[in-house]
Amino acid sequence: MSVERLYTPAFFALFAANACTVASYAAFFLFPLFISARGGSESDIGIIMGMFSFGAVFYRHRVAELVDALGRKRCFTLGTLGMTLLPLCYLLLHGPLRGFYPLLLGLRLLHGMTLGLCFTAIFTFVADQVPLHRLSEGIGIFGISGLIGLSLGPFLAEGALAHWSFPGLFLLASGIGGLGLALHQPVADSWRRTAAAEPLPGFFQLLRQSRRRRIALLAFLFGFGLAGYSYFVAPLAEARRLPFISLYYIAYTVGAVGVRLVGGRLTDRLGELRILPWALLLGGVGLGGLALVHSEWQLLVTGLLAGSGHGLIFPALNSLAVRGEPAEIRGRLTGIFTGGMDTGMFIGAFALGWVGDGTSLTVLFLVAGGALLAGLPLLRGLARPSS
Numbered sequence: 001m002s003v004e005r006l007y008t009p010a011f012f013a014l015f016a017a018n019a020c021t022v023a024s025y026a027a028f029f030l031f032p033l034f035i036s037a038r039g040g041s042e043s044d045i046g047i048i049m050g051m052f053s054f055g056a057v058f059y060r061h062r063v064a065e066l067v068d069a070l071g072r073k074r075c076f077t078l079g080t081l082g083m084t085l086l087p088l089c090y091l092l093l094h095g096p097l098r099g100f101y102p103l104l105l106g107l108r109l110l111h112g113m114t115l116g117l118c119f120t121a122i123f124t125f126v127a128d129q130v131p132l133h134r135l136s137e138g139i140g141i142f143g144i145s146g147l148i149g150l151s152l153g154p155f156l157a158e159g160a161l162a163h164w165s166f167p168g169l170f171l172l173a174s175g176i177g178g179l180g181l182a183l184h185q186p187v188a189d190s191w192r193r194t195a196a197a198e199p200l201p202g203f204f205q206l207l208r209q210s211r212r213r214r215i216a217l218l219a220f221l222f223g224f225g226l227a228g229y230s231y232f233v234a235p236l237a238e239a240r241r242l243p244f245i246s247l248y249y250i251a252y253t254v255g256a257v258g259v260r261l262v263g264g265r266l267t268d269r270l271g272e273l274r275i276l277p278w279a280l281l282l283g284g285v286g287l288g289g290l291a292l293v294h295s296e297w298q299l300l301v302t303g304l305l306a307g308s309g310h311g312l313i314f315p316a317l318n319s320l321a322v323r324g325e326p327a328e329i330r331g332r333l334t335g336i337f338t339g340g341m342d343t344g345m346f347i348g349a350f351a352l353g354w355v356g357d358g359t360s361l362t363v364l365f366l367v368a369g370g371a372l373l374a375g376l377p378l379l380r381g382l383a384r385p386s387s
Contacts, residue, residue, distance in 0.1 A: 006134050010187045014126055015145045017080065020180030021118050022149025024083045027157035027173040028052075028111075034090075034166050038097040046353075051105050053346040055112020056119075057339055061203035063117050064335020068200060068328060072125035073189035075117055075331075080184070082114030083177030090170045116342065124334040127322045128190030135323055136267035140260040140315030147253055190327075203332050212333070214378045215321050216340035218276075221375045222313055223344025224351070225287050228368030229306065231349055236290060236361045237299070244296055248303040255286075255307025260315070267312070272320040275312055276379055280372050283309025288369020291362040309372070320382070344371075 032045045040048070067075045089107055093100050123139070130138030153176070160168035206212055233248050267275045286306025293299050321337040322330050348368070356364040 006130050006138050008129075010129055011126070011138070011142070013183055013187050014122060014129070015142055017076075017180040017184035018118075018122050018142070019145040019149040019152070020176050020183065021080055021083055021115075021122070022146045023153035023156065024087070024149075024173045024177035024180065025115050026150045026153025027160075027169060027176065028087075029154045030157045030161060030169060033161070034169075035097060037166075038093075038095075040097045044097065048104060048108055050346070050349065051108040052112040052115075053342065053349065055109040055114075056116040057342045057346055058109065058116075059113060060116055060120070060335050060339035060342070061332075063113070063120050064203050064332045064339070065200075066117070067121050067124050067331030067335070071189045072121050072128060072331070073184070073187065075121035076125060076184060077181065079114055079118035079121055080177060080181035082111075083118065084174055084181050086111045086114060087170045087173035087177065091167055116338070119338050120331060120335045123318060123338065124322075124331045125187075125190055127318070127330055127334065128327060132323070134265065134268055136272065136315045136319040137264040139318045140264055140267070140311070143314055144257050144260060147256060151253065200328055200332075203335060206329065206332055207336060211382060212321075212336055214381050215317065216336050218375045218378055219317055219337050219340030220344040220347075221371045222283075222317065223341035223346075224348035224371040225283065225344075225368050226310075226341070227345045227348030228287055228290075228352055228365055230345065232352060232356065232361065232364060232368075233290065235356075236293070236365070239361060240294055242293075242296055242299055244299075247296055248299045251300045251303030252307035252310070255304040255309075256311035259308045259311035263312075267316050267319070272316040272323075273379060273382060275316050276320075277376060279309050279312035279316060280375050281309070282306070283313055284369045284372035285309075286369070287372060288366050290365040291369075313372075 032049065035045050035048055063075075086107065093104060097104075123142075126139060126142050127135065130142075153173075156172055156176070157169050160172040164171070207216060229252065237243075237248070282305050286302050286304070286309055289298075289302040289305065293302055318334070318337055321333045325333055348371070352364050352368060355367050
């Protein structure tokens with residue numbers, strides 16, 4: 001691949017494959033309906049859905065090392081193969097929930113681990129593919145594929161569920177995963193470790209370095225805030241009698257995609273450390289501003305602000321984690337970034353739920369927005385060169 005070109009056939013093939021992978025995952029946003037239909041409670045839904053998130057962060061350090069050891073394409077192929085086959089396993093679940101509860105927990109754990117492998121492999125794959133001087137732009141535009149998948153998956157799943165019930169949902173998720181598996185096969189692997197290469201530092205050994213710890217913590221705070229966006233906007237809108245709940249998600253997506261399309265090269269020109277303070281401020285104000293929302297136009301404004309912050313934070317942090325780093329350890333560094341974010345979402349879901357139960361939704365969103373603003377002091381340490 002030419003070092004100067006960004007939007008190549010390989011880039012678009014990976015873009016489409018990632019959109020399919022995320023859509024397969026997002027189709028399971030309707031899985032709580034299956035749990036309820038089998039006699040599960042709200043608590044069961046929380047535990048079973050949370051097990052998937054736990055799987056996405058569990059063993060992430062080994063997943064990241066695997067991406068460096070086996071190669072990006074091999075690992076993404078393994079991950080998409082899992083996203084194709086594992087949804088079919090749900091077809092084997094019959095009868096009341098209590099009859100297959102432990103089996104379901106294990107399946108959700110494995111399913112989440114598979115998605116974690118996909119994400120770590122594909123973003124390392126893309127970081128290898130794009131020119132260094134357009135790294136943030138490339139990662140940002142590529143990230144739009146995930147936003148497309150998040151919108152497409154539930155939409156398709158709703159239709160499948162209406163026409164073919166839960167088997168249709170599981171077959172749909174499997175089919176979309178299989179499409180992702182097929183679409184990336186023509187792309188050559190970007191890097192593969194040779195057998196004679198010297199041993200590489202481990203995941204936790206890399207994490208000991210101060211700069212990388214700060215990036216992981218920033219990713220954690222970003223993920224913590226995302227938990228508020230992902231799980232608690234609908235309850236807020238319901239409590240404040242705002243009927244058009246999806247307006248926030250539409251505005252959020254428009255903000256996230258728009259800022260990447262319009263300002264795709266801005267981070268590469270100015271540098272991640274100049275963009276991140278404004279990005280964290282936008283995201284924090286947009287998310288924390290939900291505490292004051294009492295009308296649909298306020299929902300629209302906060303969605304645009306938070307989405308714009310997200311649209312800048314994700315590619316800036318991702319490129320900051322891998323820029324200038326050797327290809328041999330990029331999988332581990334991508335794992336540090338994505339693992340930090342997924343851990344933040346996992347812990348944030350429980351912590352914010354506890355805050356909301358103990359206080360109010362107003363305080364919950366102030367805490368979620370404050371988590372992003374808490375990342376601002378961490379940027380000072382990142383300005384110093386790596387040791």
